[in-house]
Amino acid sequence: METRPYGINDWARTVVLILISIVMVFPVYWMVMTAIKPLDEWLKYPPVWFTLRPTLDCFRSILGVLDKPIDFGNPGQAAAVPAILKGLFVSVSATFISMGAGSMAAYSISRFRIGGNFLPLFILSARMFPPIAVVLPLLVMYSNVGAIDSYWGLIVAYAGFTLPFSVWMMKSFIDDVPRAIEEAAIIEGMGNFEVFYKVTLPIVKTGILVTALFIFILNWSEFLVAFTMCYDRVETAPVFLASLFSAVCGTLYGPQAAMGLIIVIPVVIFGYLIQEHLARGFTFGALKR
Numbered sequence: 231m232e233t234r235p236y237g238i239n240d241w242a243r244t245v246v247l248i249l250i251s252i253v254m255v256f257p258v259y260w261m262v263m264t265a266i267k268p269l270d271e272w273l274k275y276p277p278v279w280f281t282l283r284p285t286l287d288c289f290r291s292i293l294g295v296l297d298k299p300i301d302f303g304n305p306g307q308a309a310a311v312p313a314i315l316k317g318l319f320v321s322v323s324a325t326f327i328s329m330g331a332g333s334m335a336a337y338s339i340s341r342f343r344i345g346g347n348f349l350p351l352f353i354l355s356a357r358m359f360p361p362i363a364v365v366l367p368l369l370v371m372y373s374n375v376g377a378i379d380s381y382w383g384l385i386v387a388y389a390g391f392t393l394p395f396s397v398w399m400m401k402s403f404i405d406d407v408p409r410a411i412e413e414a415a416i417i418e419g420m421g422n423f424e425v426f427y428k429v430t431l432p433i434v435k436t437g438i439l440v441t442a443l444f445i446f447i448l449n450w451s452e453f454l455v456a457f458t459m460c461y462d463r464v465e466t467a468p469v470f471l472a473s474l475f476s477a478v479c480g481t482l483y484g485p486q487a488a489m490g491l492i493i494v495i496p497v498v499i500f501g502y503l504i505q506e507h508l509a510r511g512f513t514f515g516a517l518k519r
Contacts, residue, residue, distance in 0.1 A: 264487035265289065272483045288488040292474075310489060313470035318496065320381060320456075320466060321449035324388035328445050329438065331389070332396025337426050339397070340404040341412070350401070357394045364391075365458050372459060379460045387459065388449045396445055403437030404430060439504040447497055467493050 264272065266284040292310040335353070338344040345352070368387060369378075377383030407430055415425045431438065453468040460469070471489045474482040 261487045261490055264483050265491055267484060288484040292485045292489055310470060313465045313467050316464055317450065317466035320384050321446055324385045324449045325442055325446045327389040328392045328396045329442050332393055333400050335397045336400035336404055337430060340401050353394050353397050361454050365455055369458055379463045381464055384456060384459055384464055387455050392445045392448050396441055399441040403434040407433050443500055443504060446500060450496060
């Protein structure tokens with residue numbers, strides 16, 4: 231098979247793609263470099279594009295793995311591990327609740343037209359309000375029921391905010407499941423919930439994993455609600471990241487960059503575990519027979 235020679239358009243397209251890739255990857259590169267730079271290179275001018283003195287002091291300091299964490303002037307800098315564990319617990323719990331309720335709601339809307347055309351739009355409208363406009367009334371309500379700075383309060387808030395996404399994404403996957411399969415299962419004697427649990431959900435497994443990844447990212451990276459609702463007992467990773475400020479050194483760019491890389495790790499691990507389902511999940515139902 232003959233291959234045509236590279237033309238001017240091909241070279242131009244390649245150069246454009248390389249430039250776009252550099253622009254997209256550079257922030258990640260700079261965050262990695264900042265995380266491993268020593269203190270005196272954070273704000274050095276001209277900038278140190280590639281450090282010749284790499285160190286893991288920032289990681290070890292915020293994780294508290296040293297007997298005496300590096301003193302950047304912030305006494306609470308070694309509290310990253312509790313914040314990460316608390317954030318994981320809240321995010322995973324809220325993701326399970328959002329996915330469970332969203333899958334059942336999506337199935338009801340898709341198969342039984344519950345609420346007609348109004349209910350799906352009403353559910354989606356919950357995401358059309360500015361977050362700060364929703365947080366303030368929620369803060370007043372939580373104050374009355376004693377849910378401020380509590381795990382269950384933050385989990386319920388996260389599940390409620392991400393429920394519209396789980397409903398709409400799961401509905402799009404369930405719509406692509408042939409009704410004939412479910413009707414055959416009903417003829418065999420299954421009830422509606424049994425059909426949903428044993429027939430429909432296994433078919434849309436890839437869609438569930440893709441939606442769960444998306445919902446988890448939203449919960450894991452959420453800042454405003456956690457910052458407003460919690461102040462002492464519950465602290466998530468983004469809130470801890472924002473607290474890395476020192477009266478001595480100013481903004482702790484090194485620890486912030488190290489914490490940013492640590493925050494990315496759970497999402498990368500989750501995505502890696504379900505990578506074989508991602509491509510199929512994103513294209514599920516794209517081809518109609």
